[in-house]
Amino acid sequence: MKFEVVSPILGFEKMKEADLERIDDIFxxxxxxxxxxEVSFTLIDPCALREYDIEIPESYKKxxxxxxxxxxxxxxxxxVERPIEESKINFIAPFVFxxxxxxxxxxxxDEKKYENFGLMEDIKKYIRS
Numbered sequence: 001m002k003f004e005v006v007s008p009i010l011g012f013e014k015m016k017e018a019d020l021e022r023i024d025d026i027f028x029x030x031x032x033x034x035x036x037x038e039v040s041f042t043l044i045d046p047c048a049l050r051e052y053d054i055e056i057p058e059s060y061k062k063x064x065x066x067x068x069x070x071x072x073x074x075x076x077x078x079x080v081e082r083p084i085e086e087s088k089i090n091f092i093a094p095f096v097f098x099x100x101x102x103x104x105x106x107x108x109x110d111e112k113k114y115e116n117f118g119l120m121e122d123i124k125k126y127i128r129s
Contacts, residue, residue, distance in 0.1 A: 003097060005032070006063040007105035010093065012039055018104060020097065028075055030095065043075035046091060049126035054114065056096060060107045064098045071099035078123070085124040091117035 001020050009015055018032035026048045030041040046052035054074070056066070066072060075095050079088040092111060097104045109117060 001099075001102070003102050003104040005105065006103045007060070009095075009106045010108070015039065020104075027078075030075075041095075042078045042080050043095060044078045044089060046074065046076045046089070046094065049089070049123070050091075052091070052117075054094070054107075054109060056107060057110075060096065060105060063105060064096060064103050065101050066098055067100075070101060073097040073099055079120075085122075085127065087123040088120045089123055089126075090119055091121055092119050 003018050003020060005015050005018055012032075012034040014035040015032045018030050020043075021029045021031070023029060026045050028043040030043055032039055052074070056064075056072075064072075073096070075097070077090045077093070077095065081087045092114060093106055093108045095104060096107050111117075
């Protein structure tokens with residue numbers, strides 16, 4: 001599913017459009033172009049790992065054009081390592097998708113308000129062996 005990137009993604013400011021491909025109920029791939037360069041992100045549903053209740057700040061809702069009836073999806077970026085238990089999750093800067101209007105952006109949450117969310121958290125904290 002193609003999305004318009006309505007606010008720059010950190011480090012990938014030239015990306016204007018991205019394609020979201022669901023792998024399963026938990027994982028997804030986000031692909032796009034940052035200028036001439038192809039880029040790809042592995043995303044994960046944070047709710048599959050932990051309680052993840054966030055409020056999208058108004059400054060982000062406006063470019064997403066979120067209305068009450070719109071379907072919204074929140075996914076976090078993941079650095080995949082081998083073994084998988086060494087992978088890292090970014091809970092503080094999730095990707096927010098307005099599925100209804102095909103718009104997306106990356107939200108940077110207030111670290112003081114969400115002090116339990118880290119930038120590079122080990123996935124092994126959340127998976128049982």
